[in-house]
Amino acid sequence: xxxxxxxxxxxxxxxxxxxxxxxxxxxxxxxxxxxxxxxxxxxxxxxxxxxxxxxxxxxxxxxxxxxxxxxxxxxxxxxxxxxxxxxxxxxxxxxxxxxxxxxxxxxxxxxxxxxxxxxxxxxxxxxxxxxxxxxxxxxxxxxxxxxxxxxxxxxxxxxxxxxxxxxxxxxxxxxxxxxxxxxxxxxxxxxxxxxxxxxxxxxxxxxxxxxxxxxxxxxxxxxxxxxxxxxxxxxxxxxxxxxxxxxxxxxxxxxxxxxxxxxxxxxxxxxxxxxxxxxxxxxxxxxxxxxxxxxxxxxxxxx
Numbered sequence: 060x061x062x063x064x065x066x067x068x069x070x071x072x073x074x075x076x077x078x079x080x081x082x083x084x085x086x087x088x089x090x091x092x093x094x095x096x097x098x099x100x101x102x103x104x105x106x107x108x109x110x111x112x113x114x115x116x117x118x119x120x121x122x123x124x125x126x127x128x129x130x131x132x133x134x135x136x137x138x139x140x141x142x143x144x145x146x147x148x149x150x151x152x153x154x155x156x157x158x159x160x161x162x163x164x165x166x167x168x169x170x171x172x173x174x175x176x177x178x179x180x181x182x183x184x185x186x187x188x189x190x191x192x193x194x195x196x197x198x199x200x201x202x203x204x205x206x207x208x209x210x211x212x213x214x215x216x217x218x219x220x221x222x223x224x225x226x227x228x229x230x231x232x233x234x235x236x237x238x239x240x241x242x243x244x245x246x247x248x249x250x251x252x253x254x255x256x257x258x259x260x261x262x263x264x265x266x267x268x269x270x271x272x273x274x275x276x277x278x279x280x281x282x283x284x285x286x287x288x289x290x291x292x293x294x295x296x297x298x299x300x301x302x303x304x305x306x307x308x309x310x311x312x313x314x315x316x317x318x319x320x321x322x323x324x325x326x327x328x329x330x331x332x333x334x335x336x337x338x339x340x341x342x343x344x345x346x347x348x349x350x351x352x353x354x355x356x357x358x359x360x361x362x
Contacts, residue, residue: 093354094351094353094354095350096346096347096349096353097346097347097350097351097353097354098350099343099346099350100283100342100343100344100345100346100347100348100349101343103342103343103346104340104343107156107343108160110153110156111156111157111160112157114153114154114156115153115157118150118153120147120150120151120153122306124144125141125144125145125146126144127145128141129141129142129143129144129145130142130143130325132325137149139152139328139329139332140328140329142315142316142329143319143326148312148329151306151307152307152309152312152333152336154307155307155308155312155333156336158305158307159290159293159294159308161220161224162220162224162289162290163286163287163289163290164286165220165221165224165225165228166223166227166228166231166285166286166288166289166293167282167283167286168282169224169225170228170231170232170235170281170289171235171278171282173228173236174231174232174233174234174235174236174239174281175235175236175274175278177192177196177232177240178236178237178238178239178240178242178243179239179240179243179270179271181196181236181240181243182239182240182241182242182243182244182247183243183247183262183265183266183270185244192236192240193237196233196236196237197233199230199233200233200234200237202230204231204292205295207229207230208226208227208292208295208296209296209301211226211229211230217296217301218302223296223302224289227288227289227292227293227296228285228289231285231288231289231292235278235285238277238281239274239277242274242277243270243274246269246270246273247270251269252265252269252270255269276351279351280348280351283344283348283351284344284348286344287345287348290340290341291337291341293310294308294309294310294313294337295310297310297311298310298313298314299314300314309336310333312329312330312333313330315329316329316330317330
């Protein structure tokens with residue numbers, strides 16, 4: 060009977076968290092449109108999503124080569140010109156947008172889930188659990204991430220966006236884990252958490268109803284930044300040729316233009332288009348993250 064009661068309490072706590080999350084999301088949406096940076100970042104990010112979804116339908120990519128049309132200059136028919144094989148660069152960039160965003164999204168999900176769960180467990184339980192998790196976290200933080208990406212990519216076969224996302228997220232969660240742990244350790248000393256403990260409320264209630272809503276804004280900001288970092292990591296891995304070759308991936312386009320020789324000005328043009336997309340995407344994530352921070356961070360409002 061006691062197990063059934065505890066199970067019911069646990070499910071009700073989870074349900075209460077998602078109910079509270081819904082009301083918090085409604086309030087967050089109202090705050091969302093009160094910040095110019097957030098709106099600008101979201102608008103640019105939404106544009107990339109629309110390009111990824113509808114772009115290939117409007118401008119389908121043709122992988123067939125046409126050497127007679129190699130290195131054509133930009134025109135109405137080929138807005139970005141053509142590459143050394145006569146393929147339309149504009150349609151290549153559009154076709155690659157979907158896979159790049161997919162990798163960024165999956166990487167952010169894996170990173171945020173892993174970092175948040177371990178950070179909450181470490182900060183809330185403390186003791187030997189905290190010591191073990193922090194020891195592992197320090198190992199991950201002490202080693203530069205990109206060389207590990209390259210090593211893992213060389214060992215593991217990467218042929219899908221999900222597999223590349225897993226490679227990226229394996230070494231991206233540690234910073235978030237430590238930051239969440241610090242916030243949880245601070246929150247659990249607050250009066251409202253102490254009252255919950257005195258009232259013998261379940262750990263599920265304390266975690267899902269009391270702790271998670273207080274760190275949700277921080278997690279949302281880190282989700283955006285994880286997408287930004289994943290874009291750079293995935294393009295870098297594709298740039299050095301350690302993932303399955305995809306001619307439409309932005310990193311593959313940059314790598315191919317570089318290997319064809321930058322003494323040819325036309326290759327520089329081809330290289331600049333995906334680079335410009337990467338820069339604009341980075342700007343959108345920075346604007347969105349900074350806007351969310353200004354909107355949701357109470358300390359900045361006080362200042």
